[in-house]
Amino acid sequence: MTKESYRPRPVVAVAGATGAQGGAAARTLLDQGFRVRALTRTPDSPAARALRVLGAEVHGADFDDSGTLEAALKGADALFAMSTPFGTGTGPETEVRQGIRLLEAARGVGHIVFTSAAHADRGTGVPHFDSKYRIEQHLRGLGVPWTILGPAAFMDNHTSEWTLAGLREGRFALPMPADRPLALVSARDIGAFAAQVVARPGEFAGRRIDIASDRLTCPQIAEVLSGVCGRPLVFERLPLARVEAFSADLAAMFRYFTEAGLDVDVEALRRDFPETGWQRFGTWAATQAWQLG
Template sequence: MFHALTRNPQSPAAQELQRLGADIAHGDFEDPTSLRTALHGVRSVFAVTTPFGTDTDAETRHGIALIDAARDVEHIVFTSASNADRGTGIPHFDSKQRIEEHLVTAGPRWTVLGPAAFIDDKFGDWTLNGLREGTFHLPLPSDRELHLVAVRDIADVAALALEQPDRFAGRRLDLAGETLTPAAMAEALTAAIGHPIRHHCPPLDVVARYSADLAAMFGYFTEVGTDIDLPRLHAELPEITWHRYADFVRGLAWPELLQAQPA
């Protein structure tokens, strides 16, 4: 049996998890008592935090509250971000660094996973609007390599860590399946969609109008980047089938995604 923590047990997502066999536990990150009650009898915890929808201070506060409530569990697997332990200056990375530091000093046995840039979340309305016009917008130079990882691969590594705590305890692993340049992503999109796609790098000051946080992230990726040793990582985790960007975009339902939206 696995438990799923939710603020709203009646939400569609919670109901779907229950249908899949989860025991739904109510908890609120602003209410430590509810977290301790929800975690009673739990052996291991998988945790992921986000500032989006709140702010980075709330993310840190929520992560620390969960760790403190989970002091009696055997193992916490926390999903952070690649390079978040290095003082990047990226707000939603630095908030995770503060959670990591608390976990290492105050938590039970722990594992930290640091995913690179997600493959899966790059196809929101802004991207799709550009693709309809033949342009792939990504705020990186066309020849700058970016580490990428599929959400499914993060989940598979997390499950492995929960199943084999002795193997992963006290370790921090940055995760990526491959590196690609935006130019190579545009080539993969061209092949998947069936018409030419070119990459465009929006200026960071334009990105900052939407999100200073994301502008800081892409600035960091441009100037510093991540340095995951892919051969070593993949050799160490032979159980993981790392998904590739080209395979992912080839599997998307492009006719439906690119259908013009009603005015």
């Protein structure tokens, strides 16, 4: 190979790289030969160390510190950006502030892929959807090529202790009617699709795409989980008031899921983007370690 023909591999910065979405994106990008710069507040965490072993550069970056963000993003060819209102000391306003600060620090980056939420651009009234849409609007005016992904409900949330506690008692509980399908996507598929966008920026620039890989009713979810967990499970519709007592934001989300629903075209995504390897819920569930005791 001559010096003239050598092309360095693109550098992709990944925000939230030690979390579910960011971690999935970082691992897929590494598998595909990209140089990954993992941005995290916890560069010494086990998740960060695991990314180093896989070949990522790990950079300490604080979404409340523009200096650390600018240093971590310097020279990056693309950015996988995400935001969250959940966590200690956070909320929708904090999410917007931190998300915009990340985007401002990324003005010199060649392409930004931002993961928002399905239907966040539809005036849902869900606080953490609306906050993501405010970040989307800022991104559109930034003057940097962008793509926005809107993931549906996360399959991975069903491995939380909230769900597991119910499964141990023989029930799968959500505040949803039994006949309302729920659009679902795994963190792995979010990362895989984001890597596809990074690899072909010209094809995806300026597009907003809601993504999901399956649609199931809650009784169907319970049936799948019964099979993979090896125990009979029944669906129980949880009163929305119980969710409201825990989080008004999540209650608003489930109210929207119930009344409007998420109309993501799963089959079109499978047809148009087969490289993602979209996971059906049963395929995803069979790969999880269900700690039911």
